Amino acid sequence: MFTRAIVKTPAENFSSGLTTANLGQPDFSTALLQHEAYCQALRKCGLDLTELPPDPNYPDSTFVEDTAILTERCAILTHPGAPSRQGEVSEIRPTIGQFYNRIHTLTAPGTLDGGDICDADGHFFIGISERTNEEGARQLADLLLQEGYTASFVDVRPVPGILHLKSGMASLGDGTLLLIKELADHPAFENYQRVIVPAGETYAANCVRVNDTVLMASGFPQVGNLVERLGIPRLVLDMSEFEKMDGGLSCLSLRF
Numbered sequence: 001m002f003t004r005a006i007v008k009t010p011a012e013n014f015s016s017g018l019t020t021a022n023l024g025q026p027d028f029s030t031a032l033l034q035h036e037a038y039c040q041a042l043r044k045c046g047l048d049l050t051e052l053p054p055d056p057n058y059p060d061s062t063f064v065e066d067t068a069i070l071t072e073r074c075a076i077l078t079h080p081g082a083p084s085r086q087g088e089v090s091e092i093r094p095t096i097g098q099f100y101n102r103i104h105t106l107t108a109p110g111t112l113d114g115g116d117i118c119d120a121d122g123h124f125f126i127g128i129s130e131r132t133n134e135e136g137a138r139q140l141a142d143l144l145l146q147e148g149y150t151a152s153f154v155d156v157r158p159v160p161g162i163l164h165l166k167s168g169m170a171s172l173g174d175g176t177l178l179l180i181k182e183l184a185d186h187p188a189f190e191n192y193q194r195v196i197v198p199a200g201e202t203y204a205a206n207c208v209r210v211n212d213t214v215l216m217a218s219g220f221p222q223v224g225n226l227v228e229r230l231g232i233p234r235l236v237l238d239m240s241e242f243e244k245m246d247g248g249l250s251c252l253s254l255r256f
Ligand code: GLY
Pocket: 017, 018, 019, 060, 063, 082, 085, 245, 246, 247
C-alpha cells in the first residue's frame, strides 16, 4: 500500500524542458489545472501529498519520478541521463531525507532515470534506454539485490518512440503487466499475465496502479476497456500538456 507521494508543481518555463514529442507547445495554465487534477486523484487514492514548489532552474523537474527509486526498505537517488536534469536530484534529496534514513545514490558514469524502473511487487524491471545506461542499470540492480529485491533488465533502445521503459509498460499488480506489443514477448515478462496495448494507444501504457485504483490517461478507450475487464477501478486524467513534454502519469509523482 502507498500512503504518500511527492509531487512538484510545473514551473512557468515548463515548456522549455526536453521533448521529442512534436505535439506543439504546452499551455501552462492548462498544465497547472491538469497537475492539480492529478494531485486530487492521488489524494482520492488515500495518499498524503508533499507538494514541492516550482523550480524554474529545472523545467523538467515536475517529472519527479526520474530522481529516485523509493521502496519499502530504502530510497535510491538516481543520476539522470540528461545533463540538464542531473541537478534535480540534490534539490529533492532533503525532501526524501524527511521520509527515509536509508538512502543510496547512483554515481557516474552510471546514468538512470526513474521512468525506466517498473516495480512489479518487489521485482524491479530496469529499462536500458537513451537515459539509463548499462552501468546505471547494473548499479541499481546490485543495490536492489543487497536490499533483498530482485531485478531484470529490458533493453528498450530498439523500440521506436519509447523514452523510458514505463513509456511502454505498467505493472497493474497481482502479476499482471500492461505492455505495448513491441515489449510483450521479452523474456523478462514471460511469467506474468500480459495485457497488450492496442496499436494507436501506446501513450496509455503509462498507467499507475495506486493501491486499489489505476490512474490512466484520457482518450484511450481500448486500454480503458482492458483495465475495466480486469476489475480494477480507474481514474481517468487529461494528460495532454504533459504528453507534449514527453511526460506520463507515472513521471509526475514519487509514490511510497
Ligand atoms: N521532458 C521529460 C524528459 O525528457 O526527461
